[in-house]
Each structure stands twice: as C-alpha cells, then as structure tokens.
Amino acid sequence: MVKNCYVHIPFCKQICSYCDFCKVFYDTGYVSSYLNSLEQEIKKNYKGEVLDTLYIGGGTPSSLSLAELERLFSILSVFKRSSSCEVTIEANFDSITKEKLNLFQLFGVNRISFGLETTHQWILDKMGRQLDLDDVVNTISYCKEIGLSNINVDLMYAFPGETVEEVVEDVSFIQSLDIPHISTYSLILEEHTKLYLDKVPSILEEEDAKMYEVICSELSNFCHYEISNFAKDGYFSSHNLCYWRNREYYGFGLGASGYLDDVRYSNTRSMTHYLQGNVRYEEEKLGLRDKMEYEVILNLRTKWGISKSQFFSCYHKSLNEVYDYSSLVKDGYLKEDEDFLFIPEEYWYLSNEVIVRLLEEEVV
Ligand code: SF4
Incomplete structure (x- = not known):
C-alpha cells in the first residue's frame, strides 16, 4: 500500500x-x-x-x-x-x-x-x-x-x-x-x-x-x-x-516522478502539456531483475545498507544468489553483518563505482 x-x-x-x-x-x-x-x-x-x-x-x-x-x-x-x-x-x-x-x-x-x-x-x-x-x-x-x-x-x-x-x-x-x-x-x-x-x-x-x-x-x-x-x-x-528503501510513492505535479504498482513514471516537464491535462511523460514497467537492482542501488546509499532478510522476503532469493559480492567484501568496499550489506563510510565517496561493480557481479 x-x-x-x-x-x-x-x-x-x-x-x-x-x-x-x-x-x-x-x-x-x-x-x-x-x-x-x-x-x-x-x-x-x-x-x-x-x-x-x-x-x-x-x-x-x-x-x-x-x-x-x-x-x-x-x-x-x-x-x-x-x-x-x-x-x-x-x-x-x-x-x-x-x-x-x-x-x-x-x-x-x-x-x-x-x-x-x-x-x-x-x-x-x-x-x-x-x-x-x-x-x-x-x-x-x-x-x-x-x-x-x-x-x-x-x-x-x-x-x-x-x-x-x-x-x-x-x-x-x-x-x-x-x-x-x-x-x-x-x-x-x-x-x-x-x-x-x-x-x-x-x-x-x-x-x-x-x-x-x-x-x-x-x-x-x-x-x-x-x-x-x-x-x-x-x-x-x-x-x-x-x-x-525502494518504497512506492505518488508523484504529483509538473516533472514529478512516482513509483506505483511496479511502474516508475515521470510527468511531463512542459507546462503547456501539463495545463492541457497531458500529464504523464514516460513509464517504466519493472521486471523482477529491475526491482532487485533498484533495491540494491537505493539501499546502498544509506548507512544501514540492504537488509538481506528483507531482500529474501521480497524476492524469494538470497542476495548472494543474485549478486556475487564476495570480492567486494574481500576488498573492503562492502561490509556485512548478520542481516545487512553496506558500504562503509570511508568508501561512500566511491559509492557509484562500488554499486556498478556489484551489479556487474550479477549471477546469471
Ligand atoms: S531555480 Fe532551481 S535552485 Fe533556484 S530556487 Fe528555483 S528550484 Fe531552487
């Protein structure tokens, strides 16, 4: 909801x-x-x-x-x-x-x-x-x-x-x-x-x-x-x-974006179109893999990182079944405790690179 x-x-x-x-x-x-x-x-x-x-x-x-x-x-x-x-x-x-x-x-x-x-x-x-x-x-x-x-x-x-x-x-x-x-x-x-x-x-x-x-x-x-x-x-x-945390949200207004029912959408940035009622600009229907990617990319921005148990309950797969992050953990760019996988603060400045590397480690 x-x-x-x-x-x-x-x-x-x-x-x-x-x-x-x-x-x-x-x-x-x-x-x-x-x-x-x-x-x-x-x-x-x-x-x-x-x-x-x-x-x-x-x-x-x-x-x-x-x-x-x-x-x-x-x-x-x-x-x-x-x-x-x-x-x-x-x-x-x-x-x-x-x-x-x-x-x-x-x-x-x-x-x-x-x-x-x-x-x-x-x-x-x-x-x-x-x-x-x-x-x-x-x-x-x-x-x-x-x-x-x-x-x-x-x-x-x-x-x-x-x-x-x-x-x-x-x-x-x-x-x-x-x-x-x-x-x-x-x-x-x-x-x-x-x-x-x-x-x-x-x-x-x-x-x-x-x-x-x-x-x-x-x-x-x-x-x-x-x-x-x-x-x-x-x-x-x-x-x-x-x-x-990759939750759903409404986005209303010019240029707003939202996430509802597995669809990420953005509204038009044209005031003329918006005032004419042509509100929606584009929509991206997310498949399972897309949702998992968003889950990882967004959660890793926070100090808590991504909850492995929540990932499992949402997607019915373990995080390490989907992404092989062992080498990133070995190199210290990622850390994990019992439930969470996170980027330590000293590497936040490199977070984009760490996330890209993690996504590249997707297990096919
Ligand atoms: S132009 Fe942009 S940065 Fe400046 S006040 Fe408006 S929204 Fe903020």
Whole structure:
C-alpha cells in the first residue's frame, strides 16, 4: 500500500544559474491554472490511502502568495494522513514570511527544508540567488519559536572557484543555526543550465573529494545516515527514506516522478502539456531483475545498507544468489553483518563505482 506522496510546485522567483530542476518563473496567472490542473491530477489518481509522508517540493513552494498557498493546502487536504504523518515543505529564505510559516503550521507542516546553498556573496552572485544571513537567523529562530523545529538546510559545495575554506565557513554557519538536519550536494554542471552554457569549468575531482571529506568530518556531531544527508537522532527524513528503501510513492505535479504498482513514471516537464491535462511523460514497467537492482542501488546509499532478510522476503532469493559480492567484501568496499550489506563510510565517496561493480557481479 502506498504511504508516501510527493507534490511538485515548480514556481521560482529567480532562476539559478546551476539549476536543472523542473521550474518556471513565478507568474500568478500560471499558478492559478497550475493549481487547478494539480487538483485534477490528484483527484484522478489518488486512491485514498493513509499517508505517512507528504513532501511539497519545488521549485520554490514558498514563492506562492498566502492566498495561493491556502488554495494549495485546500487541494492537499484531500490526502488522508496518519497521526504521525511527516509533512515537509521546501522554502527559500528570500520568499518566506512569518504569515506563510504560520499558515504552514495550520495545515500541519511539521518539517521544513530551506535552500541556503552558500553563505558567500560572490558565489550567490554567480548562482543568481538572493540571501541575507540576518534573514536566515531570524527565520530559523521564528520557526523554532512556533515549534517548527524539524528543520533541514541544503548546502551546495564544489562551486567553480570555491575553496575548501569557504565550504568550512558555510558548514560552520549552518552548525551555528542549531538545526537537526543538513543535506549537502556537490554541484554538477548539468546541460542546459546557464553555467554549462557559459562553459564554466567544473572543480577538480580531488577538490570535490576533499570538500566531501571535510564536510563529513565537520559534521561528525550528526549521524551521517545517507551519502549526502546528516541528521540528529530522531530527525531522519522519513520521506527520503521511502525513496532509499525502494518504497512506492505518488508523484504529483509538473516533472514529478512516482513509483506505483511496479511502474516508475515521470510527468511531463512542459507546462503547456501539463495545463492541457497531458500529464504523464514516460513509464517504466519493472521486471523482477529491475526491482532487485533498484533495491540494491537505493539501499546502498544509506548507512544501514540492504537488509538481506528483507531482500529474501521480497524476492524469494538470497542476495548472494543474485549478486556475487564476495570480492567486494574481500576488498573492503562492502561490509556485512548478520542481516545487512553496506558500504562503509570511508568508501561512500566511491559509492557509484562500488554499486556498478556489484551489479556487474550479477549471477546469471
Ligand atoms: S535552485 Fe531552487 S530556487 Fe533556484 S531555480 Fe532551481 S528550484 Fe528555483
């Protein structure tokens, strides 16, 4: 039974030079039509399951006006939620207000994820982002005051020209906010972004690796529970864990992806098509081997790794009957205990290579 749901709000007040997400410039006329189409999509597809997680991402959901947010929440109130349902919303510091935060709470938002990315003005200028550090401190303090203390902040690193020292300064600023969750992302120069088209050179791989290492060591007071995510006890993101545990989830909205009834799907990224009701872009029907691959690839991103007993109960085969991982264990890239097979933290930086090697060891 599906217990998780993602809803995409694609509007942004600025378009960042590195961004490859599905987003469009905020335009109030479009917002209204978009919300109507979103409502139709949800009504048509939601089967009434009780949700354990609801994640409202973007884009920038906080770029919507108060009235638009009220309309959004009235659409989303169709979802049945369990008593402990984690309800997350993404926000940017330059578009959040106390009134919006109060409204979030009224709807039942109990987790908020802020895009901060960097504290350095020269990088913000090159990203095309606005940020006032006093606003950051005041907003986080107001969130805590009203009891919205389950807070994540996103940090981006490896911006071209950035130094390790600057990354350390960012981490130390975020630590000073005393929040329970931090997500980190190494900048990848994706095609069609402004930075890519401007032919800005990527940072060297060794620099990137050094930054990752420094971030991990600076955040040693957090639990490093997924390659890019750090949390205090009890503050793991339940919604993101549903992805990494290969669970099913609804994905609603422009460019959203979902996983239902053995089908992984993604919605169109064309606003025109979406508003016309041509929502679905592509679907991938998964066979048994595909599902096993996803199970391995996703679970190995976490510190727990993959549960051998759960693998067996899902697929009626032992993990080592499907993948011969003995040489990876011998080389130390994988470790196993009674139930779990996992990548030790010192090799997380190489996780893609380890996973590829594991999949190549598929027993035919
Ligand atoms: S990075 Fe965030 S705020 Fe910037 S354009 Fe992309 S979705 Fe919008």
